[in-house]
Amino acid sequence: MSDTKAVPVMAEPETDDRARQRTPLQRLMGARATWIFLLDIALIALFTALSREGVFLSWLNTKALLLSGAEALLLAVGLAMLLGAGKFDLSLGANLVMSSVMAALAMVAMVGAGAGVGVTILAGLVVCLGTGAMIGALNGMLVAVFGINSLIATLGMLGVITGFALVATGNGQDVTGFPHQLQSGFGLRTIGGIPAPALLALTVALAMWVVIRFTAFGRHTLAIGSAPLAAERVGLRVTRHVMSLFVLAGMLAGLAGFIDIAHYQTTVINGHNNAALQAVAAAVIGGTALEGGRISIMGTIWGVALAVILQNGLVIIGVSSAYQLMAVGAVLIVAVGLDRMSSRRP
Amino acid sequence: MTTRTRGVASQDPPLAIGAEHVAKSFGHVTALRDASIAVRPGEIVALCGDNGAGKSTFLRVLQGIYRPDAGRVIIGGQEVDLTSVRDAQALGVDTVHQDLALAPDLSTVDNIFLGHEIRRRGVLGGFGILDRAEMAERADAALKELSIALPSLTVPVRELSGGQRQAVAIARAVMWSSKAVLMDEPTAALAARQSRIVCDLMRSVADRGLGVLVVSHDLPAVLEVAHRVVVLWRGKTVLDAPAADLTVPDLVATMVGHVKEAA
Numbered sequence A: 001m002s003d004t005k006a007v008p009v010m011a012e013p014e015t016d017d018r019a020r021q022r023t024p025l026q027r028l029m030g031a032r033a034t035w036i037f038l039l040d041i042a043l044i045a046l047f048t049a050l051s052r053e054g055v056f057l058s059w060l061n062t063k064a065l066l067l068s069g070a071e072a073l074l075l076a077v078g079l080a081m082l083l084g085a086g087k088f089d090l091s092l093g094a095n096l097v098m099s100s101v102m103a104a105l106a107m108v109a110m111v112g113a114g115a116g117v118g119v120t121i122l123a124g125l126v127v128c129l130g131t132g133a134m135i136g137a138l139n140g141m142l143v144a145v146f147g148i149n150s151l152i153a154t155l156g157m158l159g160v161i162t163g164f165a166l167v168a169t170g171n172g173q174d175v176t177g178f179p180h181q182l183q184s185g186f187g188l189r190t191i192g193g194i195p196a197p198a199l200l201a202l203t204v205a206l207a208m209w210v211v212i213r214f215t216a217f218g219r220h221t222l223a224i225g226s227a228p229l230a231a232e233r234v235g236l237r238v239t240r241h242v243m244s245l246f247v248l249a250g251m252l253a254g255l256a257g258f259i260d261i262a263h264y265q266t267t268v269i270n271g272h273n274n275a276a277l278q279a280v281a282a283a284v285i286g287g288t289a290l291e292g293g294r295i296s297i298m299g300t301i302w303g304v305a306l307a308v309i310l311q312n313g314l315v316i317i318g319v320s321s322a323y324q325l326m327a328v329g330a331v332l333i334v335a336v337g338l339d340r341m342s343s344r345r346p
Numbered sequence B: 001m002t003t004r005t006r007g008v009a010s011q012d013p014p015l016a017i018g019a020e021h022v023a024k025s026f027g028h029v030t031a032l033r034d035a036s037i038a039v040r041p042g043e044i045v046a047l048c049g050d051n052g053a054g055k056s057t058f059l060r061v062l063q064g065i066y067r068p069d070a071g072r073v074i075i076g077g078q079e080v081d082l083t084s085v086r087d088a089q090a091l092g093v094d095t096v097h098q099d100l101a102l103a104p105d106l107s108t109v110d111n112i113f114l115g116h117e118i119r120r121r122g123v124l125g126g127f128g129i130l131d132r133a134e135m136a137e138r139a140d141a142a143l144k145e146l147s148i149a150l151p152s153l154t155v156p157v158r159e160l161s162g163g164q165r166q167a168v169a170i171a172r173a174v175m176w177s178s179k180a181v182l183m184d185e186p187t188a189a190l191a192a193r194q195s196r197i198v199c200d201l202m203r204s205v206a207d208r209g210l211g212v213l214v215v216s217h218d219l220p221a222v223l224e225v226a227h228r229v230v231v232l233w234r235g236k237t238v239l240d241a242p243a244a245d246l247t248v249p250d251l252v253a254t255m256v257g258h259v260k261e262a263a
């Protein structure tokens, strides 16, 4: 029986060392998310100390921080999911704008037709999610079915969608005139003191964390990013999975578009040109691998927080927010650079 | 000389996996002309041949990646029509690939269960939540059964050594196959000592009653570990003989087509 074929135990002391299990503390301290979180805390302390009467940490400003981070978080989380599978979506910001425009136009039309407020707002939400999902599906088709590099496909789509949004609004006239209850009832609403859009975005992020951590969908996403060919050979339905990731990220962009019009009570067609790149920066700063196979949703949250804290903090202490761009860029390079150096083995 | 090109029609003990007179072309390239092989349960059959002989293509036909232009594929004694890897898997055939088909960022447990994840019972399972504990337990048991010892089942497999990774790939294939395990050059990237371990693993797999079909260039190892050897030459099966009747020079001569011309 099997004892006659006893295989020598694979003892290879020279190499085994690397594969040792890490303690929870080692894992926590080894995670990029932890360091970015600590950096966030340090920045909060710094800006609180520098701002007049510590106004940075006032409840009012904290709420503003949370609100301005909500849309960025939705985009960054969707992008992190795609990056996990080794795919990009540079059209997320354009998707946000397009979704908000379509929803705004639909709501204005419904108001004109005398539809009720509740129905109109619900329709706005459905149009946002639907538009986002459709754009995502189109991206997914280009990438997963036609095999176009995702950077190129979504760069092309970025142009197409942006142009389309301009055409649909008569050369970029922002759309207004939909029920103000959208703003008062959701966009500027707080629940337990926390802005509703921020709660929504955090709930979505939490759900995505569960998906990545605890579900087969999450494992498959990482497997596809880690070794696409292996995933295919193992029998995973890679095309379908990549499609669904693009649709998911697109829907989250649509949801961000809904938050956008709820927050500002108008479309903001020209305000999201860098949104997709900021999402990439936030996800990668937080430890999501650009080459796929590794996602950190926690890190993405802290990466988004970093951008928001810097932006808001610099304004409060009277420094040009242009420095925010530099700071986020520098952190991005330093974080990824440190990772590269530490993973390079002699 | 042992140049018998045996037919594979006889199926008294049902074949674990086999193929008869398979042909496959890619445009103008004829990869397989007349390839046949038969692997019975508990048997290790080595598939040899020069570079470009069609070994990998043949293996892919048996896995359902390619559909043959002509010929039959047999699994568990039944003729089958495979349209994808999933078909072959469902019939109990799994593969260890030449370039390890593991996801380096995933753990051993996750790799072994990739595409076969176990969900929790009840509501959580309905949401797709995985039963991590159960998966870890079963992976551990499967590895132990093959006497594979790893420092940790939860670190990413990229941190394991080449031999350990190959062992994980084999354990994975064994776990999900009920009929046969196919291996494409499983020792090509390994040092001598690790190759021995993989050869021993092949024996334990065959002892479990699975058919093992292995493509290898390591002829001394092939003759030692395999029960039978099949040689492909330019897409055609030119030799199918017990390993005990063969020597390395015989094999080499057949592989380069020398014997074929003489015959």
Ligand SMILES: Nc1ncnc2c1ncn2[C@@H]1O[C@H](COP(=O)(O)OP(=O)(O)O)[C@@H](O)[C@H]1O
Binding pocket: B026, B029, B030, B031, B049, B050, B051, B052, B053, B054, B055, B056, B057, B058
């Ligand atoms: N997908 C393919 N497209 C075109 N030609 C192929 C393809 N796969 C294999 N071939 C050709 O078929 C022949 C057999 O290849 P292969 O099965 O890889 O041989 P081996 O594994 O024995 O070295 C080679 O000439 C190879 O170039």
Ligand SMILES: [Mg+2]
Binding pocket: B055, B056
């Ligand atoms: Mg080959």
